[in-house]
Amino acid sequence: MSGSPSYCVMLFKSVSYVLKAEKILKKENLPHKLIPVPKKISSDCGVCLRFEPNMREKIEAALFKKVEIEEICKLCEQ
Amino acid sequence: MKKNIIYFDNAATSWPKPPQTLTAMQDYLQNVGGSPGRSGHRLSLEAARIVFETREMLSQLFNVPDPLRIVLTRNATESLNIAIFGLLNPGDHVITSDMEHNSVMRPLRAAEARGVDITVVPCGSNGLIDPGDVVKAIRTNTKAIFITNASNVTGTIMPIADIGKIAREHDLVLCVDAAQTAGCYPIDVEAMHIDLLAFTGHKSLFGPSGTGGLYIRDGLENKIEPICFGGTGSRSELEVQPNFMPDRYESGTPNTIGIAGLTAGIEFIRSKGLKNITAHEKQLTGLFLQGIEAIKGVTVYGIKDEYRQIPVVSFNIQGMDPAKVSLELDEQFEIMSRPGLHCAPAAHKTLGTYPSGTVRFSFSCFNTEEQIIKAIEAIRQIGKGRKRK
Numbered sequence: 001m002s003g004s005p006s007y008c009v010m011l012f013k014s015v016s017y018v019l020k021a022e023k024i025l026k027k028e029n030l031p032h033k034l035i036p037v038p039k040k041i042s043s044d045c046g047v048c049l050r051f052e053p054n055m056r057e058k059i060e061a062a063l064f065k066k067v068e069i070e071e072i073c074k075l076c077e078q
Numbered sequence: 079m080k081k082n083i084i085y086f087d088n089a090a091t092s093w094p095k096p097p098q099t100l101t102a103m104q105d106y107l108q109n110v111g112g113s114p115g116r117s118g119h120r121l122s123l124e125a126a127r128i129v130f131e132t133r134e135m136l137s138q139l140f141n142v143p144d145p146l147r148i149v150l151t152r153n154a155t156e157s158l159n160i161a162i163f164g165l166l167n168p169g170d171h172v173i174t175s176d177m178e179h180n181s182v183m184r185p186l187r188a189a190e191a192r193g194v195d196i197t198v199v200p201c202g203s204n205g206l207i208d209p210g211d212v213v214k215a216i217r218t219n220t221k222a223i224f225i226t227n228a229s230n231v232t233g234t235i236m237p238i239a240d241i242g243k244i245a246r247e248h249d250l251v252l253c254v255d256a257a258q259t260a261g262c263y264p265i266d267v268e269a270m271h272i273d274l275l276a277f278t279g280h281k282s283l284f285g286p287s288g289t290g291g292l293y294i295r296d297g298l299e300n301k302i303e304p305i306c307f308g309g310t311g312s313r314s315e316l317e318v319q320p321n322f323m324p325d326r327y328e329s330g331t332p333n334t335i336g337i338a339g340l341t342a343g344i345e346f347i348r349s350k351g352l353k354n355i356t357a358h359e360k361q362l363t364g365l366f367l368q369g370i371e372a373i374k375g376v377t378v379y380g381i382k383d384e385y386r387q388i389p390v391v392s393f394n395i396q397g398m399d400p401a402k403v404s405l406e407l408d409e410q411f412e413i414m415s416r417p418g419l420h421c422a423p424a425a426h427k428t429l430g431t432y433p434s435g436t437v438r439f440s441f442s443c444f445n446t447e448e449q450i451i452k453a454i455e456a457i458r459q460i461g462k463g464r465k466r467k
Contacts, residue, residue, distance in 0.1 A: 013322050014312030015115035015123075016146055019130040036118030044314055047118045 008056050009035070010049040011042060011071040018047050021067045028062050030055060041073050084413040084449045089230055089258055089390050089420075089440030091280050091287060095343065099284055102342035106335050114334055115311035128338050133324075135344040139352075140275060141266040142293050149292045149327040150337060154257040155181040157276035157292035160327055161253045162186060162224070164302035165274075168193025170221040173250075175199050175207045175236070176424040177229045182255055183424060186224065195219070201428055204381045205234035209241055216244075222251035227259040231425045231438065232380025233363075233390030235263070242271025251298065257281065261347055262359060262442075263388055273298055282442070284347065285340030288333045299323055306330070355443045359389040362441045362450050366391055369454035375461050379429045379436055392420075392429070392436035395461050400437045403460055407437075411456040415439055 012018045018034065025032050032051040037044050051059055053074060063069060085093050106128065112121030114129045133145035142148060151157045162185040166172060174186060176198050190196050197215040201207045212223065223245050228235045238254055245252035253274035256265055260275075261282030267275055272293070279289030294302065304319055308329030313320045320326055347355060364384035370376050375396040381387050395403055404417035418435040419426050426432040439453065 013320070014310065014325050015126045016130060016133070016324060019123075019126055020146065023130075023134075034118070034123060042315075044312065046115065046312055046314075047123065 006053075006076055007050055007074075008053050009038065009041065009073050009075060010051070010059070010069055011037065011044075011073070012046075012048065013068065013070055015046050017067055018049060021049060021063050021069075024062055024066060025049075025059060028058075030059055030062060032059065038075065041071075041075075082412050084411070084445075084453060086439040086441060086445070086449075086453065087414045087416050088281065088442040088445075089438065090416055092282060092284055092442050094444055095284050095286070095339075096346040098342040098346050099286065099339040103286065103335050103339040106338035110334075110338075113311075113331055116331070125334050128341060129332060129334065132337050132341045132344070135341060135348070136277075136291060136293075139260075139265070139344065139347075140293060141268050143268075144296070146323050147293055147296065149294060149324045150332060151290045151292055151327075152288055152333065153280070153290040154255060154276045154278040155290075157290055158182055158224075158253070158255060159185050160292055160302065160305055161274045161276060162189055163305050164327075165222060165251060165253075166194045169195075169219060171195040171197070171217050171219045172222045172224060173197050173199060173212055173215045173220060174224045175201055175226065176428050177201050177205050177207070177231070177234070177236075178224070178226055178422065178424065179230050179255065179257065180421040180423070181257065182224050182226065183422075198424065201234075203429060205229045205232040205379075205425065205428065206381060207236055207241075209237055209244060212241055212244055216248055216250070220248070220250055222253055224253045224255070226255040226257075227265070228263065228388045228390070229380070229422070229425060230258050230390065231420050231422050231436065232392050232429065233258075233387035233440075234381045235259075235386055235388060238272070239270045245273070246271045251301075258388055258390065261344070261352075262355060264352060264356070267293060267295070279336070279340040279343065282347075283340060284343030286336045289336040289340040292327070294323065294327075299326055302327075304329070350443065358443050359441055360384045362445055362447065363387065363389045363391065365447060366439065366441075366450045366454065369450070370457055373454070373458050373461055375464075376457065379431065389441040391439050392431075393439075393457075394431065394436050395457065395464060398460070398464050400435050403437045403457075406460050406463075407453075407456060410460075411452070413453055413456055 114126035260277035279285030400417035
């Protein structure tokens with residue numbers, strides 16, 4: 001256990017926002033994955049985006065002023 | 079498909095649909111099937127992608143800057159109910175026209191009974207509104223203008239951009255009923271200053287019935303209360319309705335199979351080109367107008383100019399009940415039309431055709447010149463038959 005985050009998750013208001021983000025990231029070729037929201041982050045039953053921490057800056061820039069982001073969390077693989 | 083049928087009732091619902099509409103609906107049921115936005119698995123996501131795709135295509139069609147400004151509903155009527163009951167409070171004043179369909183008029187009359195003031199601006203006998211009359215109707219408590227994009231009775235296209243300019247100058251909300259125009263006439267919510275655009279999916283957008291939507295301009299959701307509350311798949315921990323678009327107005331499981339069909343319908347319009355569809359329909363409308371105006375005893379209503387109307391034409395044969403004409407067209411000539419008041423009683427009072435109404439023909443891009451020529455001949459023969467009796 002190094003304690004460094006192994007991935008980031010990005011939370012949105014609803015699945016419509018996630019899919020809007022997904023379309024942009026696909027177009028820009030930025031690697032990501034859609035996963036159910038980890039319950040330790042939020043009780044929301046929706047999906048969120050997961051990506052490598054080193055992609056964070058690029059992904060945030062791609063979505064800037066295009067999709068409203070609720071929260072970004074760093075998570076350690078358990 | 080029934081080969082000899084001539085279907086001229088596209089203003090009620092379009093038929094036939096492009097084969098792609100059916101294929102997409104079948105594909106959803108057979109291969110996707112999930113509930114959009116409700117779960118994280120791939121079939122749910124696939125369903126949600128179909129729904130998002132529809133929003134995106136609609137937003138491109140209407141020049142809406144953000145797909146999430148499109149609320150998906152059952153039909154234009156539901157969209158108009160959200161706009162009317164969500165926006166208006168007792169003491170507010172609204173302006174509308176006397177060419178409106180009951181989908182606007184009835185909810186407005188119900189709002190009136192709850193204390194909303196309404197001015198119904200009279201249109202000319204050709205169905206056209208004078209924007210100057212709209213300005214004259216504005217009061218200090220005027221909140222909104224509700225107007226049809228084009229009459230479902232005469233096809234008359236309203237000067238929406240001019241009315242939009244008036245709305246913008248006086249800080250009024252402009253809500254446009256695009257039930258008859260979405261998919262067969264270019265709509266640009268920015269250029270026309272439209273704040274709320276209500277449309278249906280089963281007419282010129284070539285989706286199935288049970289689909290439609292409402293565009294809400296950015297920020298206006300803060301002034302429009304939802305009329306239906308419930309599960310949205312988002313913010314599940316909260317027992318109050320989310321306040322963001324489009325979830326605020328989309329409670330309950332959506333009509334995903336219908337939306338899948340709608341996506342394919344819009345894709346069909348894109349592949350054919352809206353300009354080409356409009357040009358073909360104008361040609362048919364012009365040909366029909368020219369043909370029946372030459373028949374003695376036939377009265378055509380409205381503006382009678384294919385460049386100023388959508389492919390909808392209302393007419394009567396002198397001395398004949400429209401219902402009888404429509405029945406003869408069906409039984410003797412296999413031509414499907416719609417007689418009567420077309421859910422727009424005030425419009426028929428304006429045209430002088432209340433209470434018996436008119437016979438209405440409405441064309442789509444699937445109709446042909448040959449069908450128009452057959453129909454003109456049929457009307458000529460029905461007219462002759464009346465003279466003999």
